[in-house]
Amino acid sequence: RKGSVVVTGASSGLGLATAKALAETGKWHVIMACRDFLKTERAAKSAGIPKENYTIMHLDLASLDSVRQFVDNFKQSGRPLDVLVCNAAVYLPTAKEPTFTAEGFELSVGTNHLGHFLLSRLLLEDLQKSDYPSRRLIIVGSITGNTNTLAGNVPPKANLGDLRGLAGGLNGLNSSAMIDGGGFDGAKAYKDSKVCNMLTMQEFHRRFHEDTGIVFASLYPGCIATTGLFREHIPLFRLLFPPFQKYITKGYVSEDEAGKRLAQVVSDPSLTKSGVYWSWNKDSASFENQLSQEASDAEKARKVWEVSEKLVGLA
Numbered sequence: 455r456k457g458s459v460v461v462t463g464a465s466s467g468l469g470l471a472t473a474k475a476l477a478e479t480g481k482w483h484v485i486m487a488c489r490d491f492l493k494t495e496r497a498a499k500s501a502g503i504p505k506e507n508y509t510i511m512h513l514d515l516a517s518l519d520s521v522r523q524f525v526d527n528f529k530q531s532g533r534p535l536d537v538l539v540c541n542a543a544v545y546l547p548t549a550k551e552p553t554f555t556a557e558g559f560e561l562s563v564g565t566n567h568l569g570h571f572l573l574s575r576l577l578l579e580d581l582q583k584s585d586y587p588s589r590r591l592i593i594v595g596s597i598t599g600n601t602n603t604l605a606g607n608v609p610p611k612a613n614l615g616d617l618r619g620l621a622g623g624l625n626g627l628n629s630s631a632m633i634d635g636g637g638f639d640g641a642k643a644y645k646d647s648k649v650c651n652m653l654t655m656q657e658f659h660r661r662f663h664e665d666t667g668i669v670f671a672s673l674y675p676g677c678i679a680t681t682g683l684f685r686e687h688i689p690l691f692r693l694l695f696p697p698f699q700k701y702i703t704k705g706y707v708s709e710d711e712a713g714k715r716l717a718q719v720v721s722d723p724s725l726t727k728s729g730v731y732w733s734w735n736k737d738s739a740s741f742e743n744q745l746s747q748e749a750s751d752a753e754k755a756r757k758v759w760e761v762s763e764k765l766v767g768l769a
């Protein structure tokens with residue numbers, strides 16, 4: 455049978471390119487888990503994804519009710535779950551004030567981390583039930599959360615501190631809207647959320663890989679300077695960022711190429727190592743990359759896991 459893969463945020467950018475790359479092989483049915491049905495339908499059509507190879511299901515990661523509803527709908531659909539890709543994200547680098555999810559969590563960490571945390575916890579049993587030869591849970595990471603890289607050292611740097619803001623609910627009322635308890639900074643909130651994504655992947659690996667055989671992985675697909683992720687940035691940045699990445703840092707990668715990379719992590723029989731953060735070199739060959747100290751801190755991963763469990767109502 456065809457593999458069955460859920461991709462969050464498949465309405466644009468990396469998610470759409472990945473859905474396309476997988477659907478085109480004819481070996482995958484892609485469940486595009488998105489907040490805007492019409493946008494996704496149009497995107498799937500204009501990308502030329504064969505109709506019989508995808509299904510759109512509603513998911514708004516900025517609402518835990520919506521996450522639970524999605525999980526119920528998915529379970530009722532009777533489809534198996536062979537691979538889950540947590541890809542959606544928001545990036546609000548120019549926001550002066552925090553905005554919030556339905557439950558009142560700062561929007562970037564609430565969407566990118568907490569929404570995906572609940573989703574993947576609730577879908578773990580479906581991955582476990584699947585009889586597919588290689589079951590995988592992939593959480594998209596980023597270089598920007600990795601302070602052991604040049605890009606990760608551009609201020610403001612990611613730093614989760616002692617998690618006091620997260621533990622307080624990230625609501626900007628009786629706690630800070632930032633994980634470390636500091637003043638709001640939209641660019642930092644995004645980087646912090648990506649560190650949480652990478653820590654969560656490793657904590658999943660430590661808790662579940664041996665018993666379940668599920669492969670847990672993260673990746674940095676390269677700098678896809680043209681996606682909607684930068685839509686909130688100032689116009690001059692949006693104009694200069696793609697050529698800067700192409701010619702100066704040489705980290706630029708097209709949406710198509712990035713989609714093929716993520717599709718590899720979904721389906722390549724050679725990428726079955728669990729607990730790994732994948733990157734690609736300039737010849738587009740994959741390699742196992744090193745994470746920064748904070749993004750590989752096992753104690754911090756456990757704490758983020760436990761605090762997040764409380765926030766999303768699992769503990």
Ligand code: NDP
Nearest residue numbers: 463465466467468514515516541542543677678681682683
């Ligand atoms: P895009 O903005 O193009 O795509 C983001 C996707 O997330 C969209 O489909 C968007 O939906 C969706 N999304 C946002 N909020 C929600 C929500 N509340 N519920 C459901 N879906 C939501 O950005 P990219 O493709 O660049 O980003 C994809 C991933 O790649 C992210 O995890 C990002 O961190 C990562 N990444 C990107 C890099 C880059 O250079 N672009 C580099 C490294 C990592 P909608 O269409 O409705 O807005």
